[in-house]
Amino acid sequence: MPDRLNDSYYRATANAWETQLSLDSALDCDVVVIGGGFTGLSAALACAEKGLSVILVEAHNVGFGASGRNGGQLIPGLRWSMQEIDAEFGRERAQAIFGLAWSAGERVHDRIKKHNIDCDLKSGHLEAAYKPEHFNDMQREAEFLSREFGWESIKVVAPEDMGDHINGGDYHGGVYDPKGGHFHPLNYALGLAKAALRAGVRIYENTTAQAPTVKGTHVEMRAGTGSLSADHVILAADNWTSDLAQELGNFTVPIMNYNIATIPLSDADQLLPSDAAIADSRFVLNYFRLSADKRLIFGGGEKYVQQPPSDIAAFVRKHMAEVFPSLAQTPIDYAWGGAVGVTMNRLPHIGRKGNVFYAHGFSGHGALVTTLTGELMAEAVVGTMSRFDVFASLPHNRFPGGKWLSRPLATLGLLYYAMRDRL
Incomplete structure (x- = not known):
């Protein structure tokens, strides 16, 4: 991946x-974790806290992938609304899913507090309605969450009150949740890594793992110039999962997202008065927030090919200028991008194959739920499966077309929904 895709504000302020x-030797342990993002780091830390010997290998550096490049938005829940989850799975399963997914924020906050992670954590998330009908849907969902699931923190923001949160975008209302928020994602990942080291996890960076092989009750693999043998393996490589298990890679496709960070803004508090993270309701959404030093961090547009734009800043700027015309000529200090693993139904794909556990495909909604998922896999490793099974039982289909056609076919579908944004 070209380095300019990682020329991020986060990397500069890590x-x-x-x-x-x-890794350059042969080692044994209880658990090998492959992947140094939120999911893998959380899983490794939780396993170590349970008294297991843990080795984590990362092909690049801790936080190299989406965990260190995302928009930093902490959005409660999953990509599906609770109305959709309730209708699809029934109330009993919906309550179990809600109990886990909507508690993920507490797990992140607990980790940050327990390990004293300095990651610019702030509260407040606003979903902004791009169309009037989107606002109607949001109001129904907020009322449903409160009435049926007791989630009372979410507040409906009328169109005339949007100025309390944002001055720009001409949005048609929204919903604000103080239990959401935003943070510096790379520093959160580094904080988890430091906590994992203190807990006894052995971390090896710049160590590419090969596909694991099950031999009896153990799993073996080559990694770097060494080798590993363990009782269990946790695959937490997201977009690189197909390199380790091709059949799992068929459940996701990568979508390229791009972000920019402006210079520090003198009028930042006028643009976003509540300092909330904001995402709009379009299928190809805009999402933005203020950094600790009052830059606007803005993500907008998607590309369905892995070749990045020749000018990432210009690609994202046009989306920023649609929301904030006054920033059309504002200097941009950082521009970066990366791939998001997306499943067909946009729910995370989590499960196990014998003593190999996996989690990927968080579909752009993983800054909170990844920490929880890592902890659920640690529970499953020691034999407590009930909470893990809530997520593992979510239905999934492979993208059609096999190795060569799955991405083009998925692109056609995504372009269709992107076109609907403009209608």
């Missing part, structure tokens, strides 16, 4: 981290 050595 907390100190001592790069860990690559």
